[in-house]
Amino acid sequence: MLIQIDYQSDVPIYVQLTNQIIEGMASGELKPGEPLPSVRALAADLGINLHTVNKAYTHLKQEGFIQVHRQRGALVRPDPMPPADEAFRSRLESQMRPIVAEAVCRRMDEADFLDMCRRIYRHFTKEES
Amino acid sequence: MLIQIDYQSDVPIYVQLTNQIIEGMASGELKPGEPLPSVRALAADLGINLHTVNKAYTHLKQEGFIQVHRQRGALVRPDPMPPADEAFRSRLESQMRPIVAEAVCRRMDEADFLDMCRRIYRHFTKEES
Amino acid sequence: MLIQIDYQSDVPIYVQLTNQIIEGMASGELKPGEPLPSVRALAADLGINLHTVNKAYTHLKQEGFIQVHRQRGALVRPDPMPPADEAFRSRLESQMRPIVAEAVCRRMDEADFLDMCRRIYRHFTKEES
Amino acid sequence: MLIQIDYQSDVPIYVQLTNQIIEGMASGELKPGEPLPSVRALAADLGINLHTVNKAYTHLKQEGFIQVHRQRGALVRPDPMPPADEAFRSRLESQMRPIVAEAVCRRMDEADFLDMCRRIYRHFTKEES
């Protein structure tokens, strides 16, 4: 999977990395159980610091997206993620709220906004087939 | 309008403040042209530093949400925001992408996800009447 | 002469007022010896504070653009301004330097830039006839 | 590049700093992609507060003159600035108008005035070779 880091973004590199791995899992580009590159290899590949990759992997592990084994390295969680529970949904909602508020202020109407949401959703799910 | 700061959150205080003001504008709780509290008053009210409020106001001003007059203080922009252009839509999309990816990983289906989007959207627009 | 105040500008109102009176003198719209409105009248007219008009008049008087008489009020200097001396030219230059630097960074070429300068200059002088 | 702050000036320190960096870029003294001193180093160097330097850097970043990377510090924008558009030209014009008006009042004639403009322009461009 191709990972692109934007060094000028004010999104921290480890967050960009985390997001792209989650996006890869959502789109099916990263399969359950699939091995991820070693911390060392990925850091070298992207030209970033070991600690940065480590921090991303640690976050992903803590949230259950990946497993990290001492010898075998990191792999995509082999079994499905736990389904969305209330805690997850409420976190999702509070992340989306300010974004949606801006869309409303900029007068995107409901249909237009939902189209965009649907398009983003399908961007991930259509490629899973 | 009631503003609530979560001091435990890792979202910076000035961002929380910025978001809540945008949300107030989206919901119609803050009307066009309505005066906002002075930086000092709001800082005292929230028990935070005046510079932190200032930073939020400065961001809001730069993005056109509010106007700041030298001695009359801050006002909600009296006229409507410029409508969503391509730059805005693409920024919106890149903010939403990682959030949606997580929802997909957590197996929220499309209808469920879009319901949530619709609910958040309507949370703002239904109260405008 | 019509004076327009932009309350949203971050240029202080008294500076806007000062500038517009100087521009009126440059364009010939304000003639030498011509009376200016009283502080009180102009403040009422523009809906601004007495002190603000006062500050503008004081600045203009200090730089020799106008005269202020106790009884007769303010008038445009009846005789011509002292010609540009070295002090004036060097002040002018230091005000223009950062503006020109930005134009260079934005890759306005010399002809284009000088055209703009000429146009602004003539905007004032053509109306003097 | 030598930066000189005039503490007596009524131009705010952060504006003086901003202007001098833009002037350095215009003259070619600061090259595209060149690193700028860290906020702390520059603050110490100039004997001013780190927040003052930060404010200048933040302004320069917002207007696209420099890039700020989380840990590599600030760099001069590596690629050329976007060319002057209408918005830029009209901002330039309104900044120049009051300055030109004063020159007219002080009876600088057109040739003299344009010579000065040309000289300032060339002051920046001749050194780029």
Added chain:
DNA sequence: GTGGTCTAGACCACC
């Protein structure tokens, strides 16, 4: 070591 955030406190410009 870099910038980002936050606090506390001061003085000034503006009106």
Added chain:
DNA sequence: GTGGTCTAGACCACC
């Protein structure tokens, strides 16, 4: 009384 500027100093996130 309002925001604007500046200082001093602290802790944190990032790498």
